[in-house]
Amino acid sequence: MDPNKVDEASDKMSDDGEIASVMGFSGFGKKARTFDLEAIFEHTRRTAIERSQLVLDERQKDDQMHEEGESSQSVKSSVHAPRDKAAAATSRKQESESRSDSDSDSDSELIGPPLPPQHTAQDDDDEDGPLTRASGSTAQTDEEDDDDDDGEAQDDDDDNPVKKIPDTHEITLQHGTKTVSALALDPSGARLVTGGYDYDVRFWDFAGMDQAVQAFRSLQPCECHQITSLQYSITGDVILVVSGNAQAKVLNRDGFNVMECVKGDQYIVDMAKTKGHTAMLNSGCWHPKTKEEFMTCSNDGTVRTWDLTSEKKHKSVFKPRSFQGKKVVPTCCTYSRDGKLIAAGCQDGTIQIWDRNLSVHTKFHCRQAHIPGSDTSCIAFSYDGRTLASRGGDDTLKMWDIRNFRKPVNVATGLSNNFTMTDCCFSPDDKLLVTGTSVKREQGNGKLVFFDRTSFQNVYEIEVTNASVVRCLWHPKLNQIMVGTGNGLAKVYYDPVKSHRGAKLCVVKSQRKERQAETLTQDYIITPHALPMFREARQRSTRKQLEKDRLDPKKSHKPEPPVSGPGRGGRVAAHGGTLSSFIVKNIALDKTDDSNPRQAILRHAQEASDNPYWVAPAYKQTQPVPLFAEDSEEDEEAEKEPEWKKRKI
Template identity: 85%
Template sequence: MDPSRVEEASDKMSDDGEIASVMGFSGFGKKARTFDLDAIFEQTRRTAVERSQRVLEEREKETDMEEEGESSKSVKPPVKAAATASSKQESDSSSDSGSDSDSDSEVIGPPVPRQHEDDDELVGPPLPPGYTGSTAHSDDDDDDDDQEADDDDNPVKKIPDTHEITLQHGTRTVSALALDPSGARLVTGGYDYDVRFWDFAGMDQALQAFRSLQPCECHQIKSLQYSVTGDVILVISGNAQAKVLDRDGFNVIECVKGDQYIVDMANTKGHTAMLNCGCWHPKMKEEFMTCSNDGTVRTWDVNSEKKHKAVFKPRTFQGKKVTPTCCTYSRDGKLIAAGCQDGSIQIWDRNLSVHTKFHCRQAHTPGSDPSCLAFSYDGVTLASRGGDDTLKTWDIRNFRKPVNVATGLPNNFTMTDCCFSPDDKLILTGTSVKKDQGSGKLVFFDRTSFLKVYEIEVTNASAVRCLWHPKLNQIMVGTANGLAKVYYDPFKSHRGAKLCVVKSQRKEKHTEILTQDYIITPHALPMFREARQRSTRKQLEKDRLDPKKSHKPEPPVSGPGRGGRVAAHGGTLSSFIVKNIALDKTDDSDPRAAILRHAKEASENPYWVAPAYTQTQPEPLFAEESEEDEEAENEPEWKKRKI
């Protein structure tokens, strides 16, 4: 190699080094520091052992000071030797690690795990009891963690059914249930036309509703639901007009009724037949949806009650009108699903009301009314409860055939519910039974395997409505014998029924017993001194006999009257006539003579009738009696001619 080039390179490197030192980045070219993890762990272990040794030595010294007559040579030589050896090894390892890591500071860290201690043999005293590396303690923690993991993996453990309360709605079927989003109030509706309001925070152990009303008069309540904000309630009944009530039950709006003589239902402003179902939009608090027997699904705005927003018309395979029996929104509110009487499930895009986005013709048996549709919380799975005693799940991404099918679930009501658990792992629904032929049940299915994992016997009647509130973690069930049951767990549930079961029942206030306060006046004169009360019962009996204190009504006045009161005569017509007849002093014993008494005056001075007919009235001509008439009168009865 040319020596001139070597000199130039060395000069250049020296010039670069000077420039780097002047610019201040001469340290950028240092080699990266490396760490020996095994040495660090070993040093940490030795430090922990040394500390524990020191603690034990201090304890032994204290015991030696307390004991009299014993020598201070109680520390065992092997222990000292082990401690000395450990300190020596620690110094060596620290020097080695310090040389490797280019660091002069001592590394201090937490105790090393147990598995590293088992690698090397250690001669020394046992570790203190609080040391986290103990095998027994770690095994217990592992067992607890495994048990918690099993509970998390098993969704049946999360079902809150250890306790229950029963709310008596009435004697007929509870066909509607609704909880507000916060879980503070429950609303129930039934076949008895009543809507009852239950406040968990205000109820005691008597479990009485604080309000009951009939918002739709003599129409059965089909569905109830709180809005997404919980300030209004949608009421769907057997008539054609849906109602919206506020939290206290006062009417907010009533939807308009359409013209039943118009053929195209899209040209009417509202429904023309009985409603079947309804629900609120999950994102927009002003919008709700209804479906009716007129073959339409309509969306409404709370601020515009005179006309619907949009109309969706389900059709059969031949294009004919079909009646929707249930409807619901998807979780994001972009899809509208309806179950129809022909067993089909039809889903529209909310903004496109003409053609369906998903359509399954043979979802359930034709002619069976699907009673409920429910979307899962992830928005992928749709559960349908059919009138053909089945429960099916569908994947929205592949809507041609069901994912899972469960059979043998009797359904006798057009509003039997199905819903998902809050963790989206279970699906529950109710079963129906005939009267006095068994018990209605809540049946739980695993969402993935669709196996029956749990069931609850509710009562000796059908379980119609079911609701699993995600915030309260409590299950509400409406039955066919007028009960609304709430299932909860004291540890897994929150608020709700737990608030009212701990309150003692209020005592009734007896307002009919009135007592008079007794005023003691020891220095009053005898004439002003009040007699001492011996018994409250006796005083009440005396007050009852006193007409002024008992407010006894005065008897009616008979005769001419007294005390400024005038005797009142009867108020009926007969008593008035009797009174006037009694006051009439004329003698009308012979009525004919009384009439003929005015005959002469009427003929001489006519006033009423005769002056009106003076010009046109003919003269009366009377027949004269003849001998033939006299003979005819003398004939026997059988010879007289019948007229």
């Protein structure tokens, strides 16, 4: 060891001793225990050798006893074949020696306590029979084959998109009694918004609802206009509301108005010169990348984009045109997934697609996508952006490749469509295409139909209710399907294993019981510095006070008993429910003859003159004595003359 290091260590120890003596204690805590590892290893090795030697001696004794027994039996049985006996003894001896050598080798390598009994039994079984080992290997191979089969089955389930449809459970939200024509889920999947033909927009919060599934807010943002479309922005903080009027609205998450689009001048011929729409709206949607931009289409023949920050004027105008160059009404519109293309389905059966930055000429145009005159209810882009699906009013569902837009890739027919807003959408894995079917009242059930994207075969159906399926929405984050029907219901389909949050949050909460809390019947005013004579007695219990108030007819609002007789205090008797019936009954019971009204009035003249009540008492002290003119003779003669002889003045 280096002497310099020894000196430094000794100096350090001396310094520690001086510091300890100055501070008044003997040391800086307990010293760490030191272990001699070499001694521990040596002790363990010797113990293992001794145990191994004891085991070896016991085995040798057992072998010797076994050999002696066999030799005695062989001597008794036969005396012949000494060579065979010697050979057998020699072979037996060699086997025992080899076994003992192997045991000694294994025992010499054994360090530590002996193996537990199950391992020794397993080793003996391995030594006893190779057939057992072979059968174990075959069993192991069988298990591996089973695992491979399970893995292949799991792979098949993963490849089969039908297995991923979340339809094992459902909840029903009662929006109203009329058609649910709009559905929207925010990007996180926490809130659902429904709109319908009853002008209402209802807000549903999955995390705040219980099993009663009641909406926490209901409002009519567009007064008496049917709601056509609802959609959350990409950030989920505002909602676009498109209704039957010409002005779209933007609401925040709580339903308060954020923006209202301006209305255009309906007397201007060129719709590009007006600041907004001049006819009812048909559809609308948000830009998938820009959170301030949204788009609307209207019966005025235009598709307009808007900016949330400027509500006085639209951002750009797209005007669909027919083959003859005439104005065409767009019935639905959407953005592509990257937001670079704008597509619109029109009333004449065409699908027109523009570049977002070039609003004059179309980039893709299919003139015979659907039957002319049938309103195309929905167009939707796939998640990869190369495929477009269109739901036509001619009871068809078509899929298009925008790289070859002249003819559809696949067509499905026989899907009845009675609404101008029937949806179609792609599954989150882009392998299925979903749409709803319409039915007439009391003539079947509306269905949710699933088509495979590659083969375009009907692979699955869900019967929703005995009404048309208008709206459908498959949320990619929740993996839940929302459906709006024609009888005012909004259904949510989910799977407890494959779905996440959403409807799973509210179905596990039990309904809250309304508890009536006991309240004080009157406020108790605390006056700590008032004199004892002015202090109010503190109420010890509300139950006694409630019992006293129950006996008070005014505080307990005791109903008044029925009136007996003609009535009093403005109330009528029990025989007449209304004042008119009371009057009619009294007139019918009145037996006086009022055929001569003068006699009916003079009946009360004597009583009025004897006991004046209304006018005379007020002027009793100041009223002079009345003087009436006496009848003259001329007047008497005039009265005696016949009527036809009287002089006309």
